[in-house]
Amino acid sequence: MTDETTTADDQLALARDIDACCRLTGEFTLRSGQVASEYFDKYLFESDPVLLGRVADRMVDLVPPGTELLGGLELGGVPIATALSARTGLPALFVRKKAKEYGTCKLAEGPDVAGRRITLVEDVITTGGAVRDATRELRAAGAIVEVVVCAIDRSPADVNPLDDVQLEVRPVLTKAELDAVHG
Template identity: 45%
Template sequence: MKMHSKTLAVRITQAAKLHGSFRLRSGKVSDSYFDKYQFEAIPELLADIAEEMRRFIPDGTEVLAGLEMGGIPIVTMLSQVSGLHSAFIRKTPKEYGTCRYSEGANLASKRILLIEDVVSSGGAISDAVSMLRSDGIEVSQALCVIDRETGGYENLEAHGVELLSLFKQSEIDRHA
């Protein structure tokens, strides 16, 4: 890992690792919590994350598609630094107006890259891939800020999606 990336890992941890008493999704209580939205809320940190992520965008990518909700600020900034158009993927289609699940750039016949903040099981990406593929839009890669290394990579691989990540959780922990 380059020095700039090590510094970025430390900055992400400083912004997002909270201490206190937190009830986790599992119901357990923890004395620390990683609040991924915190690193997205600091403009200069988000810009630096996007600059580093730009290196991971595969050649030939035509549209960056951010997943609701955490992927939206990242895809917006990544679009800005890369010059690629962006789309915003909802968890479910809107029930009014256009009734679409995808807003922004047209995805039909485009080579897209899904963008997410943190991947645990890969479930949100898998759900988006299913929606997109049901409309004939092929997806083969996703890019996230942090792969928590809790099965997401393997689950996505089983669905034919390669997960690229700026950091693995073990790298974040090592530089915390």
Template identity: 40%
Template sequence: MSNAPASQTLSSDAARERLRELIRDLAVVRGHVILSSGQEADHYVDLRRITLHHEAAPLVGRVMLDLFDREGLLNGVQAVGGLTLGADPVATSILHASAADPRTTGLDAFVVRKAAKAHGLQRRIEGPDVTGRRVIAVEDTSTTGGSVLTACEALTEAGADIAAVAVIVHRSDASREAVEQAGYRYLAAYDISELEI
């Protein structure tokens, strides 16, 4: 019996299916909620219950790497990250998965602050420098695209080359349209319809 984590031993299809099951069972919260966009919904997909879960987080990294690979982005991209807080555990999961994945030489992660720090190095983007590097802006899910586009704006100002925007769960066409209208490629590991809500 192998001591390797399931995220490394499962086939790509099995890893994707197991993560889908975990999202469906752990992250879907039913009931009236107000989303960060201000829109109302009768359910909420709380992906922090996934990105901070002991079994699911490694699967997030694996599934996102598989997505990047299918889309021809695994090689050439050097770092992933997005607007704090939703993107942070997504980027960290990808960072750890890439370190263990022979298909990559490893991806760095970065954190985009909502505003630059007023002290220290006064950086808006924390982690390895993104200037001149090819990056993917990530988010757990998006309704309007606002958070990830805020991250893209900061990345552009810092001189990063944005290869794509990628989310774990595609929630609304408004998000895809906003991202594509801003000139970025939009990728999602799952569509909301796959969660059987």
């Protein structure tokens, strides 16, 4: 078995395990107000130390050279960024949805971001709204943000939902890969 085959087999196994753990059926009201018969509960893999570790292991090679900080987005990106930080030795930064209105009034908890190259870390990207907002805020604070690594990219194939903010998306898994193993 070659390394390439092993990697493909590992990817397929991870997709199967994540799908089996996280895809729920029933009646779910989505953020948009629409009702769906299927829901993907990403917190189920994030709270499982083995699955979280496997995702973080796959993310290591997605982090671009020159990254100084890993910016985990509230809430789902925080455990992934922490696991990834432990594997890479890069410091983690915890990025809030909006700056605190008390104490330090920070958007990002951890080291100073000004002039630093930050790779954002997110659990699932569909439209990229939270990532887009964080990118704009961090750049306004002087950070260099060019890449987001995510566990799952649920956007349509061949579409980068973050092109408008010139942000490259590097996923561990895609919606197509999860749909292909669902059965």
